[in-house]
Amino acid sequence: MGGRKSVPKREPSAAEIADQKLYREMGLSDEEYARICEDLGRRPNYVETGIYSVMWSEHCSYKNSKPLLRLLPTEGPRVIQGPGEGAGVVDIGDGQAVVFKIESHNHPSAIEPYQGAATGVGGIIRDVFSMGARPAALLNSLRFGSLSDRRVRYLFEQVVKGIAGYGNCIGIPTVGGEVVFDDAYRGNPLVNAMCVGVTEHEHIQKGVAEGIGNAVIYVGASTGRDGIHGATFASEALDEDAEGRRPAVQVGDPFTEKLLLEGCLELIEKGLIVGIQDMGAAGLTSSSVEMACKAGNGVELNLDLVPQRETGMTPYEMMLSESQERMLLVVEKGREDEVRAVLDKWELNMAVIGRVTGNGRLRLYHKGKEVCDVPVHTLVDGAPVYVRQGSVPAYYKENRDVNVNRTLETDNWEMALKQLLQSPTIASKRWVYRQYDYMVQANTAVQPGSDAAVIRLRGTGKALAMTTDGNGRYVYLDPRVGGAIAVAEAARNVVCAGAEPLALTNCLNFGSPEHPEIYWQLEESINGMRDACLALQTPVIGGNVSLYNETEGKAIFPTPIVGMVGLVHDVSHTTQQAFRRPGDAVLLLGETFAELGGSEWQHIREGKPSGRPPQIDLEKERRVQQVTLRAIQRHLVRSAHDLAEGGLAVALSEACIGNGLGADISLESSLSVTECLFSESQSRILLSVDGHKVDEVIALCAEWDVPVARIGTVTERGKPLTITVNGQTAVTEDVRTLTDVWEGAIPCQMNRSLTS
Structure with a gap:
């Protein structure tokens, strides 16, 4: 042949x-x-x-992510400039525009944390003023390993110093952000910096x-x-x-x-x-x-x-x-x-x-x-542009049918609440933001520590609310759901501040897209973000993709971070999370389900996420946000607080801690006490309302088909936080004790000897 x-x-x-x-x-x-x-x-x-x-690097060309980024909605009636320039631009009326963007400086911060974080701040500031806007505020989103690790404490300390050193010197207030601690970020911390500026249309x-x-x-x-x-x-x-x-x-x-x-x-x-x-x-x-x-x-x-x-x-x-x-x-x-x-x-x-x-x-x-x-x-x-094929990870398939709630039950709910409050992810971040000059420029109306920061627009009756948000555990367990929640929770945060969500910028922190499982996580989370952006009418006007966040072959949790900006149409609508007056009624909007998968309580008990994360109905989310915003704008609400990590018990504690007031809470539920207190079900907001206005709020909720329950009353200073579930007392704790636990957690960890 x-x-x-x-x-x-x-x-x-x-x-x-x-x-x-x-x-x-x-x-x-x-x-x-x-x-x-x-x-x-x-x-x-x-x-x-x-x-x-x-x-042609991923950082400049987005060669692995560009096809997926095209899935995100980028247009809207207020959008002046979407992705493609230094930062996005959104109309806020009266010839003014807000300009904002978030970007990562992860790898530099992992090896030189002070300069890595500082130059991340400097770079995002230049992106904003290159658009013709005067920078008005800085935010950040940070991820580290466990504070029990000596090197993690060093990285955390130096990153915060770097952010403070740059922002304070240049005279731009650092008004908000978030910090999460999980071993998934031990070798590869995330340092995402956001800047918000304001300009006139003719100067864009x-x-x-x-x-x-x-x-x-x-x-x-x-x-x-x-x-x-x-x-x-x-x-x-x-x-x-x-x-x-x-x-x-x-x-x-x-x-x-x-x-x-x-x-x-x-x-x-x-x-x-x-x-x-x-x-x-x-x-x-x-x-x-x-x-x-x-x-x-x-x-x-x-x-x-x-x-x-x-x-x-x-x-x-x-x-x-x-x-x-x-x-x-x-x-x-x-x-x-x-x-x-x-x-x-x-x-x-x-x-x-x-x-x-x-x-x-x-x-x-x-x-x-x-x-x-x-x-x-x-x-x-x-x-070059690479269209890759993702594959569903084995852990995802295994987790779908795992019921984690039974293994997370406890009968010592007071101890569980204290453990949650001293978890560094939930604990007070005062140790962080006291290093930032958040009052420079004298426009900060809501300081760090509430659901969203608020800055006044000088010479107008308006203000801007802003936040950063994301939950890598949720995205790890279900990328599409987790991506949607990142958008929804950021929008919920600015709504709780009295603002109409305008648009968002995102920073997509993932491992190597060359691994099919990682690429699947990226694709699914972008689809989830798209779903939420369309439902909540919050277009994506820019951002950053940070891939290859891996250390010696081990990837971080997939962590899309959302930076959201909202418009407070009248500064009198500005709202904070802390209870303000004894005698006010406490209302809970939304429904609680048995959802402890990916929760902070699970993290404390088991150290890693498993099961299914909280699910989200985006139409219900939209209604809850609309009701809350309308109630605030009608001056029916004294305080508003998003329910997030730690669930209802933590939200109640934080609302009490803000002004040292107590609360007497009574819940009726078919769930277990643990699920009722610590579930992280979505689309829930805690309100305090003047007793004479409760009926108006309930009627407004009925009009929008939003579940609402009057669950208790704000009490005087010196009174405890008391929570009963189906007539059983679950928590009776002095608010000062809760405050000490919450405020002392991070300083206590950081004061440990660096040799330990």
Whole structure:
């Protein structure tokens, strides 16, 4: 029989072997490198390979997540700018807009926690003021391992110091956030930073390099070697060599950032800017090529003109450096001196480093030689996109039919409540936020510690409520349900503050999408978020995807974080979670089910989530939120508090602790006492109401088909929190004791010897 003649396999040349070693070290696959060669019609040089590697990293290109992100709703009647710019923009009436975004700085914070957290704050601030908005507030969402671990305590302490150090120095209040502790984050903490700003419609900016011949101007701190290949580092799993990659972590200077903020805002107010973008991930590379691509243009840059703080920097280093406090501007040709006059006043570096071209190419020159010539679109729109196939994890199938409630029963409910209140995830975060200057700018109306923070809009009768939220345990047990709950709970938080939810930004923290089970978690959670966004009419206006959150092959819990902003139409509607007046009636909106899977009580008892998480009916959620908001706006409500981790017993305790008042609560339920007190069923809100207005609230609930029960009365200071269930006294505890337990938990842990 005849056969096809075999062709000898050609051995790669020495040059090809060297190329392969280089591009693999930079994070490119063999297939991606081949595609670059095809796009260029030649092999890329060293500088070009580095530029492709950062622009095609997950952090910059979203090559694994882009198809899924398209599932999210991004439009709405108030949306002015959705995803695609530095931050999203939402109309808030009267010619004003709110600008906000959340981003991750997880990997840098894992190896250099102070600077990792600080520069995460600095970067998100630049994203907001690059849109023409003055930053008004900062929030964060943090995840760490158990505080019993010495290194976790160190990371927690330094991350908080880094956030405080940057925000306090620049003069922007850090008004809210959340902190969760679970061993799933022991090796890979999550540090997500959010910034909210306000602007006038006419000052909204975009990052576009428009106008052929216009000047490309570098502004801010000089370029150093810090942060080189930071975008690629953020797109890899952590391993035992991570500590050796400290140069990938940037170093921040909030004092320079303050000058940069003021200088850029003045340029915007004077109409001197055509386009502006932060030199964030991938530094000068991403800012220049993204601005050019959005305008359909090219750019030429002379790297000899780039301000450098270190001698002998190469083109590769200058283009990939992620040094902080730098912006790239495009300015009309001939107006450079006007720009210089403003920046000189603010003592800012400025250099005209290039021009906008019409050839659609990135061309770089150094010492009289061309060192890069590539089509811009291949770096941005031409980046590879991977549509992967997910697979359902075995644990998910096993958990579906597990009934965990029976193993979580207890008959010592007072002790259980104290254990919950001293759990670091539920305990007071005063140790954290007392380090933040949350009153600077004098606009903070609701301080950290309530369901949502509120800042007044000076010169108006309005305010903004804002929060961050997410529950990785729920998402782990059921990604679609957990994704929906993240959106719903964030919206519920701002509603409890008296605000209409406007829109959200998200940060999707997951393991490697190359693992089918992780990709399934990502896809399902995005579907759940989409479901909730559509039901609650809260579009996604931007955010960040942080993948490869793994340490030595072990992934974190899938953790989508939602940053939500709401509009308080009248500051008199502003509401907090603490009971305010003895004699007020206590009402519970919504229904309680036997749902302890993924709960904080389960975490305390068993250490890991199992079973099914709380389920959510999004139509019921919508009605509960609408009723609550209308009741607040009609001045029928004294306090409102979302039921979340720890369930009803914890919510009642927190409402009492706020002003030191007691409460006498009586519950009727077919559930066990444990389920009744600690279930984390969704779509529930605790209200306190003047006794004369109870009937109006109940009638409003009936109109909206929302279950409501009058469960008790607020009592005087010095009175206990008493809870009876079906006539059986479950809890009778002095509020001062509960307060001490709740407030002392984290300081007690942090005061432990670092050698223990």
